Amino acid sequence: MTDSAHPPRQPGRRLFLTRAAVAATAATVSSVGLASPLPKHSPVDEQTEPFWGKHQGGITTSMQRHSYFMSFDLITTNREELIALLRSWTEAAAAMTHGPAQMDTHPDPDKIPEDSGDTLGLSAARLTITFGFGPGLFEKDGKDRYGLAKHRPAALADLPRFTGDQLIAERTGGDLSVQACADDPQVAEHTIRRLVGLANGIAKIRWAQTGFAGSFKAGETPRNQMGFKDGTMNPSTKDAAAMKQFVWVGDEGPTWMRDGTYMVIRPIRIALEHWDRMKLGFQEQTFGRHKYSGAPIGTQHEFDPLDLDANDKDGNPLIPENSHARLSAPASNDGAQILRRAYAYDNGVTHIAERWPPWHQVTTFDAGLLFQCYQRDPRTGFTKIFEKMAKFDMLNQFTTHVGSALFACPPGAKPGEYIGQRLFA
Amino acid sequence: MTDSAHPPRQPGRRLFLTRAAVAATAATVSSVGLASPLPKHSPVDEQTEPFWGKHQGGITTSMQRHSYFMSFDLITTNREELIALLRSWTEAAAAMTHGPAQMDTHPDPDKIPEDSGDTLGLSAARLTITFGFGPGLFEKDGKDRYGLAKHRPAALADLPRFTGDQLIAERTGGDLSVQACADDPQVAEHTIRRLVGLANGIAKIRWAQTGFAGSFKAGETPRNQMGFKDGTMNPSTKDAAAMKQFVWVGDEGPTWMRDGTYMVIRPIRIALEHWDRMKLGFQEQTFGRHKYSGAPIGTQHEFDPLDLDANDKDGNPLIPENSHARLSAPASNDGAQILRRAYAYDNGVTHIAERWPPWHQVTTFDAGLLFQCYQRDPRTGFTKIFEKMAKFDMLNQFTTHVGSALFACPPGAKPGEYIGQRLFA
Numbered sequence: 050m051t052d053s054a055h056p057p058r059q060p061g062r063r064l065f066l067t068r069a070a071v072a073a074t075a076a077t078v079s080s081v082g083l084a085s086p087l088p089k090h091s092p093v094d095e096q097t098e099p100f101w102g103k104h105q106g107g108i109t110t111s112m113q114r115h116s117y118f119m120s121f122d123l124i125t126t127n128r129e130e131l132i133a134l135l136r137s138w139t140e141a142a143a144a145m146t147h148g149p150a151q152m153d154t155h156p157d158p159d160k161i162p163e164d165s166g167d168t169l170g171l172s173a174a175r176l177t178i179t180f181g182f183g184p185g186l187f188e189k190d191g192k193d194r195y196g197l198a199k200h201r202p203a204a205l206a207d208l209p210r211f212t213g214d215q216l217i218a219e220r221t222g223g224d225l226s227v228q229a230c231a232d233d234p235q236v237a238e239h240t241i242r243r244l245v246g247l248a249n250g251i252a253k254i255r256w257a258q259t260g261f262a263g264s265f266k267a268g269e270t271p272r273n274q275m276g277f278k279d280g281t282m283n284p285s286t287k288d289a290a291a292m293k294q295f296v297w298v299g300d301e302g303p304t305w306m307r308d309g310t311y312m313v314i315r316p317i318r319i320a321l322e323h324w325d326r327m328k329l330g331f332q333e334q335t336f337g338r339h340k341y342s343g344a345p346i347g348t349q350h351e352f353d354p355l356d357l358d359a360n361d362k363d364g365n366p367l368i369p370e371n372s373h374a375r376l377s378a379p380a381s382n383d384g385a386q387i388l389r390r391a392y393a394y395d396n397g398v399t400h401i402a403e404r405w406p407p408w409h410q411v412t413t414f415d416a417g418l419l420f421q422c423y424q425r426d427p428r429t430g431f432t433k434i435f436e437k438m439a440k441f442d443m444l445n446q447f448t449t450h451v452g453s454a455l456f457a458c459p460p461g462a463k464p465g466e467y468i469g470q471r472l473f474a
Numbered sequence: 475m476t477d478s479a480h481p482p483r484q485p486g487r488r489l490f491l492t493r494a495a496v497a498a499t500a501a502t503v504s505s506v507g508l509a510s511p512l513p514k515h516s517p518v519d520e521q522t523e524p525f526w527g528k529h530q531g532g533i534t535t536s537m538q539r540h541s542y543f544m545s546f547d548l549i550t551t552n553r554e555e556l557i558a559l560l561r562s563w564t565e566a567a568a569a570m571t572h573g574p575a576q577m578d579t580h581p582d583p584d585k586i587p588e589d590s591g592d593t594l595g596l597s598a599a600r601l602t603i604t605f606g607f608g609p610g611l612f613e614k615d616g617k618d619r620y621g622l623a624k625h626r627p628a629a630l631a632d633l634p635r636f637t638g639d640q641l642i643a644e645r646t647g648g649d650l651s652v653q654a655c656a657d658d659p660q661v662a663e664h665t666i667r668r669l670v671g672l673a674n675g676i677a678k679i680r681w682a683q684t685g686f687a688g689s690f691k692a693g694e695t696p697r698n699q700m701g702f703k704d705g706t707m708n709p710s711t712k713d714a715a716a717m718k719q720f721v722w723v724g725d726e727g728p729t730w731m732r733d734g735t736y737m738v739i740r741p742i743r744i745a746l747e748h749w750d751r752m753k754l755g756f757q758e759q760t761f762g763r764h765k766y767s768g769a770p771i772g773t774q775h776e777f778d779p780l781d782l783d784a785n786d787k788d789g790n791p792l793i794p795e796n797s798h799a800r801l802s803a804p805a806s807n808d809g810a811q812i813l814r815r816a817y818a819y820d821n822g823v824t825h826i827a828e829r830w831p832p833w834h835q836v837t838t839f840d841a842g843l844l845f846q847c848y849q850r851d852p853r854t855g856f857t858k859i860f861e862k863m864a865k866f867d868m869l870n871q872f873t874t875h876v877g878s879a880l881f882a883c884p885p886g887a888k889p890g891e892y893i894g895q896r897l898f899a
Contacts, residue, residue, distance in 0.1 A: 070526075117820075152766040157754025159826055165750050166701030166765060171688055219825075228774050235688030238699070238841070246750055254837045257822035261662030263596055274663070276591030291669045315739055323591050330583025340591060341577040395542075395663050397682035400644075414670075416663070 050061070088414075096172040098402055100146040103137040103308050103462040104297065105468070106177035108423050109286035113175050113230040116260040117237040117394045118314065118419065119245070120223030120454055124383055132473055134251045139385075139467040140432055142178040146239050149173070160254040167239055172253035174233035178240060180468045181268070181456025192309040202303050205457050206424040211439040213450065220316050220452025223255045231315065236261070238390055256452070257396055259317055260392025260419040270351065271341060273418065275324055275447075277336050278343035281351055282378065283389050295386045295430070296423050305471035308460035310423045313387075313431040316452040319417035323405060324447045337372030345374065357381070369443070376438045387422040387430045393416060394419040404449075417448065427455060514872065521657075522595040525571040527886040528733050530893070531602035532713035533815070533848050538600050538655040539816045541685040542662040543739065543844065544670070545648030545879055546677040548610065553620040557898055559676045560605075563652070563669055564892040567603040570665050574598070592664055600659035603665060606881025607739055610649035621683060625897055627728050629736055629851040630882050636864040645741050645877025648680045659684070681877070683741055685817025685844040695768060695776065698843065699818055700749055700872075702761050705766035706776055707803065708814050720811045720855070720859045721848050730896035735848045737874065738812075738856040741819060741877040744842035749872045760868040762797030770799065782806070784888035794868070801863045812847040812855045819844045829874075842873065852880060 061141070097107050125131060144150075149168035156162075187193070187201035229240035237259070245254060265271040273279035284291040293299070298306045333339055333346060342352035347359055347367040355378055359367040368375045379386050399415035402408065424430025439445070459469045496582045523531050534588050550556060569575075574596055575589035612618070612626035655667035662684075670679060677893040690696040698704035709716040717725070749757070758771060760765055768776035772784055772792040780803055784792040793800045824840035827833065849855030862868070 092810070115785070156754055156766060158758065160755055161751055162701070162754050162757075165699075165746070167697050167699050168688065169697060169701070170690055170694060174689070227519060233689045234686040234820070235699075235818065237817075242746055242750065242839070245747065253824050256837075259820055259822055261659040263593065264599070264658045265595055272592050272594060274590070274592050274660075276587070276594070321590070321667060322670065325667065326586055328584055329587050332587075333583065340587075341581060374692075393660065393663075395659070395684055397684055398544075398679050412681075414667070467532055468638075 050207075071383060072474055084306050094172075096175055097147060098173075098175050098177050100178070100461075103334050105309075105458055105461045106146070107179035107228060107230050108296070108310060108458065109292060109388070110175075110177050110230070110392060111286070112262055112392075113177070114232045114262050115234040115237045115263065115420070116228060116230045117241045117257070117258040118226065118228045119232075119423075120183070120373075121225040121227070121257045123189075123194070123224040123252045125251045126194050126299070128473075130251050131195055134248055134465070135469055136467040137247045141243055141247060142180075142240075143464070144469075145243065146173060146176045147473070148237075149239075165233050165239060165242060166234050166368060168233075171233055171236055175328040176229060176233040176236055176240060177457060178229045178244075180314075180470060181226035181228075181259060181458045183225060183454065183456050184225045184473075185222070187322040189224070197472065200303060202306055202457060204298075204302065204306075204428060205455065206428065208313070208427065208432060208453060208455055211434070211435060211450070213439055213445055215265055215449050215451055216453050217403065217451050220256050220258070222454050224458045225252055226312075226314075226454065238417055239368075241294075258394055258396075258419050258452075260395075262392055262395045265367070270443070271354060274319060274416065275332070275336075277332075277338065277438060279391075280352060281338075281343055282355070282374075284386055289372030290387070291386070296388050298425055301426075305350065305469070306457060306459060310425065311427050311458045312458050313420075313422050313424075313427055314452075314454050314456070315420040315450050317418045317420050318415065318449045319415055320404065320447045320449075321416060329441070334369050335372060335446075337368040348374075355380075357419050368397045371381050371441045371443045373442055373444045376442050381437075382434045385429060385433045387424045387434065389420075389422045391421050392419045393417070397402040402459070433439075477591045491598070502772075503606045519597075521600055522572060523598075523600050523602050525568045525603070525886075526889050530604050530734075530883055532604035532653060533656050533721070533735060533883065534717060535600075535602050535655070536711070537687055537815060537817075538602070539657045539689065540619070540659040540662045540686050541655045541687075541844070542659075542666045542682070542848075543653045543685070544651065544666050544682040545608070545680040546650040546652070546673060548614075548619070548649040548677045549681045550676045553621050553898075556620055557892070559673055560894055561674045561892040563605065564887060566668055567605075567665075567674060567893075568889075570605060570668065571598060571601045573877070574664075587815065590664060590667060593658075593661050596658055598662055599656040599661040601654060601656040601661055601665060602739075603669075604653045604655075604883060606651035606653075606883045606885075607894060607897075608648045608650060608879065608881050610647070614649065622897065624729060625730065627731055627882060629723075629727065629731075629853060630880065631853065633738070633857060633880055634853065634861070635876060636860060636875070638864055638870055639878065640874050640876055641878050642876050645681050645683070645768070647879050648881070650677055651737075651739075651879065651881045658685075667694050669706060681823075683819055683844050685819045687817055697746060699746055699841065700761075702757075702763065702765055703776060704816075705814060706763075706768055707780070709811055711813070716811070717813070720850055721813050723850055726851075730894070730899075731882060731884060734849065734882050736852050736855070737877050737881045737883050738845075738847050738849075738852055739877075739881070740844045740845040740875050742845050742877050743840065743874045745872045745874075746839055746841060759794050760797060760871075762793040762799030780805075796868045798863075800869050801867050802859060807859045807862070810854060810858045810867045812849045812859065814845075814847045816846050817844045818842070848883070 098110055127335050149171050150164035152169055161391040188198045227244050231237040270280050271276040296310050298309050338345055344353050345355045361367055395416040398412050403411050422431055462468050523535055577594055579696050606876035613623045644699050652669050654662040656662040695703040695705050721735050763770055769778050770780045786792055820841040823837050828836050848858055887893050
């Protein structure tokens with residue numbers, strides 16, 4: 050092998066210099082009083098979502114088109130290695146959200162590139178990266194590996210086993226989670242690869258799931274794979290009071306979790322091929338809404354109020370007792386609300402046993418909803434709402450919860466901090 | 475259940491009336507001499523790719539962002555049922571490429587919706603749908619199920635077993651194939667679901683693979699997951715002479731395949747996590763090109779000629795003997811060329827045995843390249859080029875061909891025809 054084609058190297062020059070690194074250097078320099086012009090290519094444009102802040106990104110951020118979720122098992126038993134991982138993840142995440150690595154014009158062939166380079170030429174694509182801490186961070190198999198057991202929040206209690214759960218170990222749980230959301234699938238994949246590389250020897254992959262969202266117009270409620278508008282009742286992320294009440298952890302939580310939130314994530318397989326064979330009226334009764342308008346049954350417009358007391362001429366409720374809309378409504382759950390941020394998933398096909406007669410094995414879609422929701426406390430959020438739905442929702446005929454995990458998503462970080470730092474302070 | 479909320483029905487009114495159906499009706503009417511104005515909402519805009527034509531769409535079409543490939547096994551033994559399937563697939567495909575189904579304002583709750591409705595509100599997203607015929611259409615297990623064995627083209631010979639192939643049955647072969655490509659993943663998924671529904675009882679799912687492409691700028695060669703520019707040497711789809719010479723079947727083929735082409739499709743898992751740990755110089759020697767510029771080693775610019783005779787000062791070839799660029803170059807293959815149209819794939823993670831010591835089971839990415847190429851004859855196209863590469867390409871250290879299939883893609887159809895009609899005439 051030869052490198053004679055390469056121009057002379059400049060020793061010590063970094064192979065990659067990210068825009069964020071440039072910006073961070075500039076910021077550091079200016080903070081000690083030295084004048085330093087900002088780089089000419091400003092890293093912040095409409096393709097850039099902020100990384101640093103009071104809250105982590107990717108929670109109240111307007112949904113991107115693509116998502117890559119990954120759950121990890123920690124293999125280190127060393128607290129300092131865990132902290133080092135969180136620090137390097139935070140630094141890499143902050144850099145990547147500012148845009149793809151910049152290429153050096155004098156690369157060193159004897160070095161391993163810091164970045165795989167597959168997003169060179171792409172934009173930041175509104176990348177956000179959201180980290181979560183699973184129960185295993187605090188205690189696993191009875192062991193307090195990192196001296197954190199005493200800091201485990203009461204809200205991070207294991208979820209109960211819900212009626213109908215058919216959880217697969219390979220799609221369940223995890224000590225740490227990372228989710229990259231971006232408008233470009235290659236950007237999301239690149240991000241997860243980079244973070245997996247940094248975890249080498251400290252944490253290993255447990256499970257992963259990619260997701261997507263259709264390109265519905267801004268301000269329009271998107272349709273899910275069942276053809277219904279999905280998210281009509283979701284609290285608005287622009288409603289700060291609702292976010293404070295339902296999403297962000299307040300004084301009731303441990304200090305390290307204030308301004309953080311809890312995430313429930315569940316891959317839900319949907320028997321789309323069966324759903325597609327159902328009559329329109331049955332589909333609408335199942336949801337409790339009209340398919341095309343999204344209006345509650347008996348009304349005309351999507352945002353017409355959901356009147357749970359309305360009856361038809363025979364005295365039967367217009368919104369059926371076991372319909373999805375009724376069971377999930379705040380009014381049916383003592384006012385409980387969660388912030389849903391769910392993507393569709395499609396892994397191609399899988400070989401499964403049919404739920405309908407004649408029972409047989411069939412190759413069919415491994416597709417459905419990567420359900421995700423954020424809440425201040427899962428016990429009064431997802432669990433409160435879903436316990437009844439798991440038993441009674443007519444939609445359950447077509448859905449199977451095949452995985453489940455719960456993570457505490459710590460608050461955001463300030464430049465120089467790492468995600469979760471207050472937990473270790 | 476009640477449907478009292480629905481306005482009075484108009485009997486016989488179709489639940490869905492697609493833009494294409496409107497257009498087709500207009501065309502039929504005008505062809506018998508009656509004046510009929512075209513619908514006001516023209517179905518053709520920049521989001522629409524033509525369906526009808528000399529060639530099928532999705533072959534020389536500028537690549538969309540997303541792809542959904544599905545392979546089917548035929549279960550019917552009835553030739554007429556097979557023809558009926560091809561006819562209904564063609565009609566549905568023509569309609570869907572013109573845009574999502576239009577919703578009826580007076581839907582009938584007692585009917586099964588013709589369309590799942592999940593793309594209502596989206597655009598056509600440049601949807602193309604490409605159909606292929608596998609060897610099993612002509613003969614399977616020694617049986618000529620549809621009286622087509624005599625029409626099997628010599629070019630549709632089974633691919634040889636290549637060195638290193640680790641083909642999995644669940645990702646290999648098929649009697650029929652469908653690929654939906656679109657700029658929106660929900661549009662691609664919707665298309666495949668609709669076609670699967672139409673095949674119910676006639677053909678069953680064999681395997682499937684979704685794919686994506688990063689949002690690289692138009693006119694820029696995209697980078698693959700290994701960080702290298704990919705497609706520099708691809709013949710231009712705008713070069714009609716090259717397409718005629720290398721892609722479209724001519725007089726040498728059976729009449730029913732003229733203006734058609736042959737597609738090889740192979741999911742290739744890439745050990746991205748290992749690749750990312752290789753030094754830049756090694757990566758470049760493996761490809762035979764510089765990583766950042768895409769230039770052949772020893773040159774400056776991506777489109778500089780690939781000089782296979784150039785040596786360094788020690789007399790060693792600049793483009794290594796076993797590099798990917800050298801082995802795949804037309805000059806190394808008696809001028810053979812194929813039209814590559816490959817997407818990246820990422821199924822999340824899988825549990826596999828490592829290829830590197832220490833050998834162990836590991837959970838890692840099920841990601842890589844959904845290799846796809848089109849050619850006039852696979853024997854002088856893919857097989858010619860890949861037989862040597864399968865043995866010697868340095869890239870093989872990081873790639874595993876886990877699936878493979880070959881399909882004859884018949885020419886395009888005219889309105890009123892169905893795809894492949896000339897095969898059955």
